Amino acid sequence: MTILGTAFGMVFYLLQAVSGESGYAQNGEFEDAELDDYSFSCYSQLEVDGTQHLLTCAFDDPDVNSTNLEFEICGALLNVKCLTFDKLQEMYFIKTKKFLLIGDSEIHVKLGGKNITSKKLNIVEIVKPEAPFDIRVIYRKGANDFLVTFNTSHSQKKYVKELMHEVAYRQEKNENDWMHVNLSSTKLTLLQRKLQPDAMYEIKVRSIPNANYFQGFWSEWSPTFHFRTPEITGGKMDPVLLTISILSFFSVALMVILACALWKKRIKPIVWPSLPDHKKTLEQLCKKPKKNLNVSFNPESFLDCQIHKVDGIQARDEAESFLQDTSPSQLDESEKRRLGGGMQGPTWPSEHAAITPKAFRGDSPFGCLAGSISMCEALVQPSSRSPDCGESGKNGPHVYQGLLLGPGTTNSTVPTPSPFQSGILTLNPTAQGQPVLTSLGSSQEEAYVTMSSFYQNQ
Amino acid sequence: MYSMHEHRTLPDALLFVLSVFFRKIFILQLVGLVLTYNFTDCDFEKIRKKYQEVIYQALEKYMNGIKSTEFNNPIYCEDPPDCLTKIERITFYPTHGCTSLAKEIFAVGTNAALTLQCPGYSGMQINNTQAKKKRKKREVATNKCRKQVAYLIELWRRFSRIS
Numbered sequence: 001m002t003i004l005g006t007a008f009g010m011v012f013y014l015l016q017a018v019s020g021e022s023g024y025a026q027n028g029e030f031e032d033a034e035l036d037d038y039s040f041s042c043y044s045q046l047e048v049d050g051t052q053h054l055l056t057c058a059f060d061d062p063d064v065n066s067t068n069l070e071f072e073i074c075g076a077l078l079n080v081k082c083l084t085f086d087k088l089q090e091m092y093f094i095k096t097k098k099f100l101l102i103g104d105s106e107i108h109v110k111l112g113g114k115n116i117t118s119k120k121l122n123i124v125e126i127v128k129p130e131a132p133f134d135i136r137v138i139y140r141k142g143a144n145d146f147l148v149t150f151n152t153s154h155s156q157k158k159y160v161k162e163l164m165h166e167v168a169y170r171q172e173k174n175e176n177d178w179m180h181v182n183l184s185s186t187k188l189t190l191l192q193r194k195l196q197p198d199a200m201y202e203i204k205v206r207s208i209p210n211a212n213y214f215q216g217f218w219s220e221w222s223p224t225f226h227f228r229t230p231e232i233t234g235g236k237m238d239p240v241l242l243t244i245s246i247l248s249f250f251s252v253a254l255m256v257i258l259a260c261a262l263w264k265k266r267i268k269p270i271v272w273p274s275l276p277d278h279k280k281t282l283e284q285l286c287k288k289p290k291k292n293l294n295v296s297f298n299p300e301s302f303l304d305c306q307i308h309k310v311d312g313i314q315a316r317d318e319a320e321s322f323l324q325d326t327s328p329s330q331l332d333e334s335e336k337r338r339l340g341g342g343m344q345g346p347t348w349p350s351e352h353a354a355i356t357p358k359a360f361r362g363d364s365p366f367g368c369l370a371g372s373i374s375m376c377e378a379l380v381q382p383s384s385r386s387p388d389c390g391e392s393g394k395n396g397p398h399v400y401q402g403l404l405l406g407p408g409t410t411n412s413t414v415p416t417p418s419p420f421q422s423g424i425l426t427l428n429p430t431a432q433g434q435p436v437l438t439s440l441g442s443s444q445e446e447a448y449v450t451m452s453s454f455y456q457n458q
Numbered sequence: 459m460y461s462m463h464e465h466r467t468l469p470d471a472l473l474f475v476l477s478v479f480f481r482k483i484f485i486l487q488l489v490g491l492v493l494t495y496n497f498t499d500c501d502f503e504k505i506r507k508k509y510q511e512v513i514y515q516a517l518e519k520y521m522n523g524i525k526s527t528e529f530n531n532p533i534y535c536e537d538p539p540d541c542l543t544k545i546e547r548i549t550f551y552p553t554h555g556c557t558s559l560a561k562e563i564f565a566v567g568t569n570a571a572l573t574l575q576c577p578g579y580s581g582m583q584i585n586n587t588q589a590k591k592k593r594k595k596r597e598v599a600t601n602k603c604r605k606q607v608a609y610l611i612e613l614w615r616r617f618s619r620i621s
Contacts, residue, residue, distance in 0.1 A: 078566055100563075101512045102570040124511075158515050213511040 037064060038109050038117045040071075043128040043217055047157045049095065055123065056093045057085065057107065066090060070110045076103040076123065099123050101159070127216030129154055129163055129207045132186075137203060137227040139192075146195070146229075148188040150205050150222060155186075162210035166218070169203035171196060172226070184210070198231040497542040500576035502621035505542070508571040509614055516564035517611055521604060529608040534616070541617035546572065548609055550582045555602035564610075 071085035
């Protein structure tokens with residue numbers, strides 16, 4: 001009997017349990033998934049009002065009749081076992097400091113004191129941060145970028161200090177074409193080259209817990225900020241740089257023009273000096289401060305000068321004494337002619353004169369080659385008499401511009417004249433007792449050599 | 459012969475008393491070993507996170523701006539289990555001059571953290587009724603209690619460094 005009773009009891013119990021799980025309601029109708037109608041979601045906001053936290057719950061189905069429904073939270077509370085939610089329209093919320101923030105809590109949905117549905121959750125895992133605010137965009141011309149800054153209230157809180165932010169921006173005309181950037185700080189830089197020029201953009205930001213200890217959902221979007229990108233200047237240069245470029249261009253152009261204009265006259269002679277013209281060089285060498293000096297190689301210009309025929313080099317003393325005794329006299333016309341012809345021809349008269357090179361050296365910076373034609377520019381002193389040869393009354397050595405003639409040395413080789421040569425030129429007096437400088441005996445080639453040497457000495 | 463019998467009775471009695479006494483002490487020590495929880499199997503990483511995010515804020519709020527270094531805190535723990543043992547003892551066991559730490563926020567959080575992350579830890583049963591009565595009397599945090607909390611802060615810092 002005992003065993004039989006026990007068996008009947010167990011069967012009865014099983015029947016009751018099975019009938020209850022199948023959802024068989026008292027009204028006879030099948031109401032499967034009755035709990036799903038009262039499914040709900042919650043989120044928490046910590047330190048939303050000073051030190052008080054906020055927990056908000058709502059049914060997923062907005063059509064649920066929540067007239068007599070209540071929400072209750074139990075567990076993970078400070079000094080209390082359970083707390084009851086307040087109701088505002090279709091939302092249930094509770095604002096309290098008594099959340100322990102460690103461990104799980106249970107939220108019960110009650111109807112008339114009876115528990116309809118429950119859900120276990122952890123308050124630190126359903127945190128919804130507050131929306132960021134004060135978003136600003138500043139254009140930095142020097143860096144060609146946009147600095148985006150925003151603020152969040154969580155930087156001043158004790159809990160949920162570390163957040164991840166998401167910045168979204170788009171061009172206003174491009175709908176649903178949002179660009180997203182994730183960052184952990186409250187500053188972002190957007191490069192100008194990555195944005196369209198002269199376009200209007202809008203930008204917004206939201207936050208989520210950093211998932212280190214506190215986890216949860218995205219906050220609401222911040223208020224949208226609008227900004228316009230500047231136009232592209234299209235290669236427009238900086239005014240200062242432009243001015244410098246123009247000035248440099250014109251300076252270079254001016255230098256090129258001047259170089260072309262002055263090339264032949266000024267620049268080329270310096271860069272590529274031409275070989276000196278001997279005639280002109282000698283004329284320059286024979287230039288003297290006196291303006292009335294008439295330098296010429298024309299024999300006719302020496303008509304007024306005493307021309308002594310140079311025969312050879314004798315002792316200095318003899319020449320000096322001779323020169324002291326000699327007096328200036330005019331040259332005979334025939335002698336002049338001969339001299340002039342002699343300058344052109346190779347023959348020399350036999351008459352010759354001696355002139356001490358010392359005297360020449362005293363008056364001139366170089367010595368004269370014996371028996372050859374030498375052009376002496378420095379022989380002429382201001383007191384010399386080349387244009388005024390006929391007027392000279394001086395004693396002493398005659399200083400001649402122009403030719404110094406040597407007898408019969410046209411075919412002989414002569415050494416290069418040296419300023420320190422002690423040799424003298426001999427002068428043979430003519431029949432009239434006047435020394436005559438005979439015509440040139442050197443060849444044109446020897447004269448050319450002499451002149452080049454003379455120029456070298458100079 | 460009578461005195462010899464008396465002399466033998468006295469040492470025997472003494473030995474008997476001492477043996478009973480030492481036996482009880484031994485038994486009590488065994489019981490203590492059994493009842494003291496071993497924190498070796500706890501999840502120290504999760505306990506450390508709960509300390510850094512929640513318990514630390516409550517400890518700082520209790521000290522109310524007074525730095526723990528102002529007290530001479532010659533306290534030290536060797537390893538994480540030793541740190542948790544000492545933290546539990548100071549937090550939940552009253553001492554002379556400070557008997558109400560167990561109901562503070564940081565104590566409740568410590569109890570919750572140890573209960574969740576230490577398998578087999580039953581936790582301390584904090585009597586809320588008694589807590590309400592004591593709140594009526596409004597025991598103010600004494601200097602002795604702040605000294606105890608300063609010890610706790612040092613132990614928790616040591617624990618977070620070595621865990």
